[in-house]
Amino acid sequence: MRVVAAMSGGVDSAVAAARMVDAGHEVVGVHLALSQNAATLRESARGCCTVEDAGDARRVADMLGVPFYVWDMAARFKADIIDDFVAEYAAGRTPNPCLRCNEKIKFAALLDKALALGFDAVATGHYAQIVEARDGRRELHRAVDMAKDQSYVLGVLEAHQLARSFFPLGDTTKPQIREEARARGFFVASKPDSHDICFIADGNTRQWLTDRLGEQPGAIVDTSGAVVGEHAGAYAYTVGQRRGLGLAKDTLDGVPRYVVEVEAPTNTVVIGTRDLLGVNAITGSHARWCGAAPEGVVSVGAQIRAHGEEVPATAWADGDVVHVRLDERARGVAPGQSVVLYDGTRVVGSATISEVSLDRTAG
Structure with a gap:
């Protein structure tokens, strides 16, 4: 098969690409440029898509002897993932950008482009397994390594996408993947994993949203409607949140309070006791x-x-x-x-x- 191996520059996608080569497929490495202003260097393990990451992916592709390209999907990533993320929080909801990215970018834009160019499938470094059922259908299953299982964020994939997807790491644990990378001589073997929201490099989601939506002062109320505090924007809160409410202890009677509702139309945050969650x-x-x-x-x-x-x-x-x-x-x-x-x-x-x-x- 002719396979596009999505290569982020990390250890997982490096080993995934190597395994596809070992399996005899005709592999082309592709790095997705998702940032319109990519940083030169990675600031922490949170970010991704830096120039450094693209360089790391290219060096692994060179070691594997496979062609390598960078596909610019920054505009689509902004429209489908970042803008949607902001709009969802502004509407009082709590989105999961990783699922949307898999749905809209990695297994829509990427897969569609690969098929249009004559490739047969896409391979990624996700920890999940594809199992062929007795009737020939391909099923998506959890990974062997439950601590790294990523089947949840792949739950948006439909049957026609699974038919064109490979997840070569699903039968292996993360420590084994790092050891395999070292044995292959990949310098990314010890590279830290990226985590949290990739486009919020410092992990401060509240400040990131404030920079885009501005401060929107409003009331924090209890379930009776009594005002117990103020906030700078209801969009910065999510159901179940306890920390960061900024409430004086004497207003809580010593009982922890949690966000139980975010009312976007009135810019109101409602708090209550744990049992209401x-x-x-x-x-x-x-x-x-x-x-x-x-x-x-x-x-x-x-x-x-x-x-x-x-x-x-x-x-x-x-x-x-x-x-x-x-x-x-x-x-x-x-x-x-x-x-x-x-x-x-x-x-x-x-x-x-x-x-x-x-x-x-x-x-």
Whole structure:
């Protein structure tokens, strides 16, 4: 097969590309330039897409003896990921840009361009596994290394994309990948992993949003509507947040308070006690199925965060809408997040959370 290996400049994508070469594929390395003003050097392990990263990817490609190109997708990344991220927070929701990037960039823009150029598939360094079912369909499964499993952020992939995707690292642990990189002589073997939101290099999401949306002073209220404090912008808060509320201790009666709702239309942050965070009913939109959509009510595992625990649940689809009933309450579930559904290790699909509530009749 002719395969585009997405090479970020890190150790995972380097080994993934090497394994595709070892498997006998005709590999071309591609680095995605996602920043319109790429830094020369990486400031920390948080950032990505620096000139340094592109150089690291190129050197690995040279060692593998494969062609290497840089594809400029900065404009699309800004429109589909960064602008969407700002708009979601401005609307009082909590987005997951990694899922959107996989959906819109790595397995839409990248894969589409690769296919248009005559390639057969794309390979990435994600920790996940593709398993071929008895009927020949390709299924997305969790990685062997659960500490690094990235199947959650791949839950937006549909069957036609899985048919053209390779994840060569899914059967290996991260320590083994670093050891393999050292054995291959890759200088990126000890390079730190990037983490958090790649386009917010210092990790200060609140300040980053403030720089783009400006200060928008408003009220922090309790569930009775009484004003207990002020904020500089409701967009900087998310459901389940406890730190950074800036409230005087004497207003809390010694009981911890959490954000229980962000009301974007009135620029209001509502706080309450921990018990008010528990929900078990989730409605999701923008359903994406990794195979056929489930028929009727099915038993699944539901995961709400990239590194969160899987919760037993039931789910059913109604067109583009997914309804999920958790067997136990989950806290800090916010509109804008994604719920990814599993059947054992197999990813069934995902949806963007639009509503959450406590259904006292469930269970």
